[in-house]
Amino acid sequence: MTEQEFLEYVQSGGQVETDDWMPDDYRAKLVKFIEMHGNSELMGVLPEREWILRAPTLQRKLALTAKVQDEVGHAQLIYRVVEDLGKPREQCLEDLISGKSKFHNVFHYPTETWGDVGVIAWLVDAAAIISQKALLKCSYAPYARIMKKICWEESFHILHGRDVILTMMNGADEQRELVQEALNRWWAPLMQFHGNPISPADDPMFQWRIKSQGNEEARQQFLDGYVPQIWELGLIVPDPKLGKNDEGVWEYTEPDWAELKHVVTGHGPQTAERLELRKTTRAETEWVRRTVLAEAA
């Protein structure tokens, strides 16, 4: 099979297994994309972890702990897929800590209040599930297969997040205020989440059918699904330009793409602190990995 034949194969819906021949560029793009997804699952638990001890009830504490466990589980599944493509998990973690590889923009920001925890579980997970559902059709079959389990668990997270938000919205004015403030903080990163509106024709990830939808398509889907849900609670989306035009397309203020780039390249408000925590815990648990491997040997 030539590279051109391979390209035609994946573009016509063909799927690839681990041992099948694949062009080097395809393998490299796959590793980069899937590794960033794994990094994001792993780094994504840190903003939420900060709130486990401060959760308002035991039920919430347990639900949040379970979500954190799910996300770490997603990271494990995803790194396993990367390993089969040739990059060991240890190397992925090394590159994450050293800042060589990236993770999603939304996990570089602080979680100021319990309102942020609700907004993250509801809307950040909603934005993520849109990308992940599109990966169910990924040309790399082992990745597409684990996405089924991941999407199923993500739907619990949205449920949990929405429940947190609804409880607060039905509570006191101060609680409603916390939600509105959190929404104000998270709206810009959420609008940046699906990436700049590069046309699918110019997006190598789409050309290889690693992704099955373009960035703008994903964002439109997010707006379509969630803006009405935000509005019906009496919350205000902090974008005066936001609205659906006559053709049914959402219009909005141009997101700050420079900020997105700045943040994902390691300059977000919490990037350094969170990577430092990853580094510390990795060093602290080194003896566990050593012992486990020695025991088994």
Add this chain to the structure above:
Amino acid sequence: MIVYEVFRQERKGQAFAHAGSVGAPDAAFAEAYAREQYGRRGESVALWVVPREAVAEIHEFVDELQKNYHRVDGYPLKEKLKEARERAGTAPPADR
């Protein structure tokens, strides 16, 4: 690290389906990881955890002897039935 393939059964009586894999230093850890990864939300009633090395993979099925009697295309009933009906004079009007 050893790679273990995990198969899960969703409900009693159903076929086990491949779910994914876990990396573990030995069978005991593989079992623990598989339980956590593929069973903790009650999504499985049973798991099979198998070292990847133990799975024999076959994906070429050469048919040198053209054994089409194993397959549906070995039985071209449609044409033969048409001929038989014509001979017996029982063919539906469209065929006459």
